[in-house]
Amino acid sequence: QMQLQESGPGLVKPSQTLSLTCTVSSGSISSGNFYWSWIRLLPGKGLEWIGYVYSSGSTYYIPSLKSRATVSLDVSKNQFFLKLNFVTAADTAVYYCARGAGRFDPWGQGTLVTVSS
Amino acid sequence: QSVLTQPPSVSGAPGQRITISCTGSSSNIGAGYDVHWYQQLPGTAPKLLIYNNINRPSGVPDRFSASKSGTSASLAISGLQAEDEADYYCQSHDSSLSGYVFGTGTEVTVL
Numbered sequence: 737q738m739q740l741q742e743s744g745p746g747l748v749k750p751s752q753t754l755s756l757t758c759t760v761s762s763g764s765i766s767s768g769n770f771y772w773s774w775i776r777l778l779p780g781k782g783l784e785w786i787g788y789v790y791s792s793g794s795t796y797y798i799p800s801l802k803s804r805a806t807v808s809l810d811v812s813k814n815q816f817f818l819k820l821n822f823v824t825a826a827d828t829a830v831y832y833c834a835r836g837a838g839r840f841d842p843w844g845q846g847t848l849v850t851v852s853s
Numbered sequence: 854q855s856v857l858t859q860p861p862s863v864s865g866a867p868g869q870r871i872t873i874s875c876t877g878s879s880s881n882i883g884a885g886y887d888v889h890w891y892q893q894l895p896g897t898a899p900k901l902l903i904y905n906n907i908n909r910p911s912g913v914p915d916r917f918s919a920s921k922s923g924t925s926a927s928l929a930i931s932g933l934q935a936e937d938e939a940d941y942y943c944q945s946h947d948s949s950l951s952g953y954v955f956g957t958g959t960e961v962t963v964l
Contacts, residue, residue, distance in 0.1 A: 773953075782855040783899075783942060783955035798952035832898065837953070838946065839889040841901035841910070 738763035740833050740844035748827075748851050754820040758833030758844060759813075766791050766811045771837035774807060774818045776829040777846070784829075788837045789816055796837075823851045856881060857943050857956035864962040870931040873959045875943035876924065881954060883924035886946040890919055890928050893940040902941070903928065935963045 744756035758772070765772065773788040787797035789807040797805050801820070809816035820827060828851045834840035858876040865871040875888065882888055890903035901910055903919040906926065919928045926945075930937055943956035 775955075782957050783944075785953040785955070798950065800950075838887065839901060839904045839944070840891075840899075841904075843898040843900070845898045 742833050742844045742847040748823055749853050754823050756818045758816050765814045770835055772816045773834050775832045778829045825851050827851050855957040856954050859956040859959045862960045865933045866964045869933045873928045873941055875926040875956050878924055880949040881945045881947040888921050888926040889944045891942045938963050
């Protein structure tokens with residue numbers, strides 16, 4: 737059964753770049769024509785979908801984050817990534833990676849990222 | 854951020870049936886986009902519970918059912934069990950926001 741696991745720094749300073757990795761196991765990131773998404777749980781505001789990368793490398797982002805977010809993948813490592821530039825305290829959230837676009841399954845366990853100096 | 858509205862909490866006694874509403878608009882559920890439901894048990898990752906409005910993935914008990922009508926959807930849990938205590942989220946697509954959107958989330962408590 738496919739599993740996803742997020743990793744990355746738990747603390748990022750304001751104005752810097754948040755960088756997260758999602759490692760996929762028990763399945764290939766390049767097979768099955770899947771989309772790979774990042775989603776975050778903002779405190780007091782709920783879940784927000786950030787964007788996806790397709791197995792071909794094409795990407796799509798929610799317009800409100802398009803100028804700051806980059807999602808990419810490394811097929812050789814079976815990983816995909818999120819970079820979010822110029823972070824502020826409003827970007828403090830639990831970040832999840834998930835397979836899919838439209839519906840998301842499975843999800844990673846999530847990783848808390850706090851933006852603070 | 855959430856454009857799909859859910860009740861913050863729903864509770865019921867073991868064995869009871871409860872429902873969770875998900876209210877959207879003409880740019881998401883009302884536009885015909887599919888609705889999916891997720892269950893998040895305490896301390897775990899969200900899990901797909903219902904997909905494409907009414908379908909249960911393999912392994913999900915038939916105590917869970919869902920429906921969609923107009924600009925709303927709902928999730929029903931019958932024969933409520935203690936293990937059903939979790940947060941539940943609906944999710945769809947929104948053409949105005951040009952992306953996937955989630956509900957505000959509902960905490961289910963088994964009394």
